[in-house]
Structures are given as structure tokens and as C-alpha cells.
Amino acid sequence: MTKTLDVYIARIPKAPEYLPVLPKERQALLDATQNEQTKAQRYTAWDTLLKGLMNSLGITAEDAKLQKSKSGKWVSDRCGVSISHCKTAVAAAVSKDAVGVDIEPFRNAMYSEKLLNRIAAEEERKLFPALSIEQRTAVLWTRKEAAFKRGDRNFSTPIEADAAAKNIRSIVIRLGESDYAVSAAAAEGVPMRVFEVSREQITERTDYELLSEQMPYFVYILRCSGNRLYTGVTNDPERRFSEHVKTIRGAKFTRAFRPESIEALWETALRSHALKLEAQIKKLKRAQKDLLIEQNAFELFGRAVDPAVYRRVR
Secondary structure: OOOOEEEEEEEOOOOOOOOOOOOHHHHHHHHHOOOHHHHHHHHHHHHHHHHHHHHHHOOOHHHHOOEEOOOOOEEOOOOEEEEEEOOOEEEEEEEOOOOEEEEEEOOOOOOOHHHHHHHOOOOHHHOOOOOOHHHHHHHHHHHHHHHHHHOOOOOOOHHHOOOOOOOEEEEEEEEOOEEEEEEEEOOOOOOEEEEEEOOOOEEEEOOOEEOOOOOOEEEEEEEEHHHEEEEEEEOOHHHHHHHHHHOOOOOHHHHHOOEEEEEEEEEEOOHHHHHHHHHHHHHOOHHHHHHHHHHOOHHHHHHHOOHHHOEEOO
């Protein structure tokens, strides 16, 4: 196996088909699990790992010689492995060297500022400034868990791990109707691939958002000559406004109707969220756009846009 970090994600089915698994220690754990939700989580995580081993390395659980270490982690003589699960989804990681992975819902009301302050040092809390408190808590927690599971140091708890470590990659990816934060710790600089696992299929996903060097994105509405409005997305509103006014890198519309001012500006953490809001604004009629500018009337979008992921900054 060349040096890659392969991360596999899957949704937990409502009624898993429990097939026998190897090694026997894992099967014994599943047999002893009385809670059906926990059993489904553990089985799906293990099944995802085994499919990942076959897809990445062409080996079975028996070939991998999977066993439980004294610390309670599952390890292999052939490669680095790690698994994680939350209530609705699982993640597994396979790499040539040691690896750790963790998955959490990207949004959860339990991820409060109080929890953020408890798990993260002051400098860590400054990471990913464009994320909301709950989003930042989810990401930082997955980063700490991933580092803890990789075992770079002898941490007694994940909270002791360094969330800013450069060998940790964090992404946001959609499964079904929900977004998940997934972090993986591996050797620094190793290329990462992401796959989604279903019952019969493994599909490589490239539509995730990497958060390691995250900056906020902005949705803007310009008022142009003739009282016309133009909507766009950028990571630098002032630069983009200047481009619209002064250069050919502006839009065809703003070359025809000169921009006069930025009438409205929203900040969001993810490019996908910015593009979604841009698309919804462009569907509005002119009177509705005026109402949005004047009153920040997100109710115009119905359920198509989640107002909680946007912050009005102008």
C-alpha cells in the first residue's frame, strides 16, 4: 500500500443485517451488546472497516490479524486502522501507518460554549473562527479524538490532545440529510481519500469540504446602476467589489451595470452553504430581495435555507 489515508463513512441502517464477523473477539462483543442502537453502531463501524480493508489493501479481517490491544484499541499487524461511530453514522480509517478517526454530527444543540471551554484550550478555541460555537465544538472534539486514537502520545483523555496538530485533517461531508464533521490523524502530508460505503457499493466522495485551512465565505448583494441588484459569493468582499468595479474579472452583469455599493453581506463557514444561499437569493423576485435586504427575511426561503449557519455582517 502506498502511503495514503483512506477514510470510509457510512450511515447506520435502521435494520442492519447482522452477518458473522471476524475476529471472534469482535463477534463476542457484538453478541454481548444488548442495546440495539449500540449494536447497530458497532456492527456498522466494523463492517465499514472490513470493507475498507478489502478496498484499500485487498485483505480480509483474518489477513489483517485484527486484535484488541491492552489499551482497548483495535490494531492490525498489516496497517493502521481506526473506527468511530455516533448515533447515525460511522467512520473507519485505513493507512499504512498509525491512524485515528472520529465522526460527529456537524450540528448538535449539545455542543455549547460551556462544552467548548471544557474540552479546548484558549488557543484551540481560536481555530476555525468562521464556525459557530456548536460547529467548532464538533470539529475540535473530532480532532482531539482522532489524535487520541492514533496514540501519538500517551494521553489519558482525548482532551489532552492537541487539536491544532498539523497531521490532523478535518472535513465536513453530507450523508443523507445531515452534515458530519470527520477528522483523521495520520502521518503528516499523506494524501487522503474519502469513500462512502453502502450495503453493496463503495463510492469515492470528492464533494466534502476540507476545514484544515478554513476561512469564512460571504454572500453579497450589490446595488448597481439603474437600481439593479447582483448576488455573488466570495471569501474577500472588498477585493471582489473592487474587481466588479475596476477589472474584467468582475461579472458580465457588473460590467454592464456598474456596482455602487454592497447592500447586504452574510458570512458562513462553508462554501456549500454560501452557494446554497446565493442560489436561493437569485430565485427571489425583486420585491422579495428588497425585503431580504431591509429585514434579513430568511423566512422567504422556507426550509431551503438554514438561517442558523449564516451571520449578517452588513
